[in-house]
Amino acid sequence: MNILKNKSLSRRTLLRGAGAALALPWLEAMQIRKLLGSEQENVPAKAPVRMAVLFMPNGVPPKKWTPEGEGADFKLSPILEPLAPFQKDILVLTQLWNKNSDSGDGHYVKTAGLLTSTTINKTVGVDLNCNGVSMDQVAAQKIGHLTPLPSIELGIEPVAVGIDGVVGYTRVYGAHIAWRGPTSPLAKEIHPRLAYERIVRAGGQGGDSLQADRSVLDRVMEDAKQLQGQLGANDRRRVDEYLQSVRSLEQRMDRLANHQGDPWKPRASYDGMTQPGEKIPDKHLEHCRLMIDLMVLAFQTDTTRIATFMFGNSVSNINFAWLDGVSDAHHSLSHHQNEEDKLRQYERIAKWHMEQYAYMLERMKSLREGEQSLLENSMVMFGSDLRDGNAHDPHNLPIVLAGQGGGRITTGRHLIYLRNTPLANLYLSMLDVMGAPVEQFADSKEKIPLQA
């Protein structure tokens, strides 16, 4: 099939996708160039599966989350109501739990362990260890070499200052859901401009500057290897982390230089886009939407197929007083003590997050890739590490999975599992969909069937 014959993206489509509610200056100026004609012969029909995980801190008001009904016949709950246009594109998953995060403290253990399904070490630093690899990184390690960036990690809040002396955890934990290895959390980008530049740079660099960078990096590798010889085991591990980061950059350059990678050619390129502003937007809404745009951009240009995004860090106390009917900050309100007024505000904040999720789904659904939409070729998980923020309980976590995963997921259903079904079961299935199957993931028992 020749995808060029299909309707290509127009600026108008994109704007429609962006939703009338918020026309971002950056998005407005964005233009998508048509695919280069000369490369069309190699284009396979099947687009790859893309995966994003959107993390919301602080849990949800438990009574307002779960939909009524089961299977294909279900009624969205008040919080999920913004997903109404996409009811046929989502799976709501009820009664999954993350057993290994049911200890330690109320937040850090849950956040850092959300995608690893492990119990992190309690420490203010010295033995920082999540004791696993996060699900997204398991996928990245299998298929990351097919794209310029194996994965991207985005967020809103910088790592909070200090250690939490009271519960005895470094706040580093609360700022990371993506773990490449037990001791390697992945730093996330919170500045839209910098994230944009990285995405574009990763996909677009070439020619002389590539060669020049390559020579510099070769020097670094020599220095680092020479240094390794002088160090004790633990210091060597640190330098090795640096070596790996340089090596991954080199590999990316090589792939670009040799035009390796997946034969699938994305529909969109970066040309003619206006970059986001120099400053991080003051407004939380605008900041979040820019980050979502960037994930979509990275997917549609096939710069990466794996993304994680944190709406806030663990214990996030972003003040939502700018939101109608809300007068306080997120974490404060999550300790609602079953007071009506606080519950209402807490619910409003959860619903606001759902609106942003809907925004992303809308954008992805509007972008065509051959006969499918980007959403049909993707899966976008939304989740929190707690059920009720007042109880800090990782039972029955609020989890939604959107997108058809390239036809591997039958959406439009509310699936209710037996109590204490491992969340890791879902990860096992998602890794399958990503083409990165594993036998076992943390406390997983069996795959969750995603196809009806």
Place this chain on the structure above:
Amino acid sequence: MTIARKSIGSFLDIPSFSLRTTWFAFALAGSIYATDTTSLFAQQTAAATDLRTESPEPNGSPPEPAIAPTPDPWLKATALLEQHCYCCHEGEQKEGGLDLKKYDSIERIVADRPMWDTVRRRVLAGEMPPRDHEPLPVELRQWFAEWVQNVFREFACQGKPQPGPNPLRRLNRNQYSNSIRDLLGIHFDAGHSLPIDGAGGEGFDNAAETLFLSPIHGEKYLEAAKEALDYSAKDESSRRLIFHKLPDANTTPVDAAKAVIGRFASRAFRRPASDAEIENLLKLYQTAMQRKSSFEQAVYYALQGVLVSPQFLFLVEPTVPGSEAQPIDPYSFAARLSYFLWDSIPDQELRDRAADGSILKEDVYRDQVVRMLNSPKVRPMAESFIGQWLGTREIGRRIKPDSKLFLKFDDELAAAFREEPVLMFQHILKENRSLIELIDSDYVFVNSETFRFYGLKENRPENLVQNLEKCQLPPGHLRGGVITMAGPLTVSSYPNRTSPVLRGKWVLETILGAAPPPPPPNIEPLSEKPEDKAGKTLRQRLELHRQNPACASCHATLDPIGFGLEHFDSIGRYRDKDNGLPIDASGQLTSGETFQNALELKKLVLQRKDQFVRHFTVKMLGYALGRGLVDSDYCIVDQLVADVKEHDYKIQRLILGILRSPAMQLRPPSEITPPLNTQTSNQ
């Protein structure tokens, strides 16, 4: 006392340690190990228990007679275990496989550290004894936890002085920016696009433990290097700084390049670059020349190689062979000093003192410390240390008062809140003032806005506008010192109201280093229901909350301190009323002392100034070493506290003491650097 003196004595046996006399004199200056837990060793030695095979005394002289003070901690601890723990954790039917009774000596406890870390943590958290057993009061839980900790610390203080671990540190974002600033002589934040570092160790973002590297770092360093060098190439004075030699009639381009690159690399690596390193970098220059670059361009290209080298990005120190700690070399010491006080590379003078080796002499580095503290380059450290210690760095960022309630709180006010403690700290550093001023000073730093905000009328500094200036306080004023500063008062409040609990916790944790354990799980927080709020001040509501016995024990230590600060609203403004009712700022500490207001509360904190100084010392040492403290470091802390106490709490005395300490002067053997993953956790 006995053990401590012995341990210092054995420290003298390291023959190559050049400063031992100084350290010896210093260490004996104060009363060391005044804490009652010391006596547990005395007790053990006197009783000549089973496992002790030899006296720690290196020269075989008879141990001093042990005096057992009362109450004896070992006996107190075993009595506690007997009464609360053995019933389940003993012998055949031991719960959870744990037989506590078999730990009948210090040695046996010390030999099983992971287990005792768990015991300590679970008792402190109130998880043990379990619910259906008689609960331990919080004071006893805290005492027991401290006792276990001290067992390990005291044990680590025996034998030779230990430098502690020396994990390889990456430059953090600030240090990277400052280093590039000084290397290139540019005013440009080269680290602006690097990921933000989290904190570890003693709570600072320069802690080796948490300075991990992600795949993103490699490319960020490369881009940042290119950006900074581009900036430099366009800046005349920066170019002059880098190109101290240019090709001319007597100098070939290659020789000039070699000189420029060699000097730059030596500055960046904080030690002379080796010939092999320079040759390697020269290859980059030659590659560029082959591509028809200009001389300058080609050199700049080679400098990229310097700025992304791990020798620059990590604070690399030479290997220590063998199994014994070794004295530090002058270049490493100059770098440690420089990254401690400036968070940047050593300057020319420090490099000269390193080159001739004199930097290791105490009179030389004492002068350097004074010079460095008087330089504006001390500011990044002051900002980074104080902002992270007090938590004020986050004001206006993560910590934002509710904008609907506090219209006046804008970016400028937030900046002034962040700035005040920084300026005060810089002032104390520069003028070698007493640490105690941090708690109680007769001056504040204000701008025109905060001058009004603090209700000041007298001594207004001339031309006071936006910049903060020092201002003398009238006698008896509530302000002065960090506890009543607007910044910390804001940090320890909610966005929309004050919190005596958070403020009490802030004072205990940040000032006195004695945070209470976290609240028990699933506790009912303070009710915010309108019917519960009506007609009550926050204080009255909290007092009701404390009627719940599960909450009472901790809140009895927390709340009164916060009550004393209730005259300050959630952005630190003075107020008379809360919820329309007059403020009652009186209180009683669990120790029984009472106070009427913040001023009297501050006096009570001052009575605990040694506890404050100890905590401050822990923080400063943690910052200086760029890592969390380990057991053996607490021997150093005790000595530092004793010494600074004898010297009127002067801050430079503390800094010099840190520089003199084994942790700074010695380096552990490379191969047995304790691994990063030693302590076990969560079981």
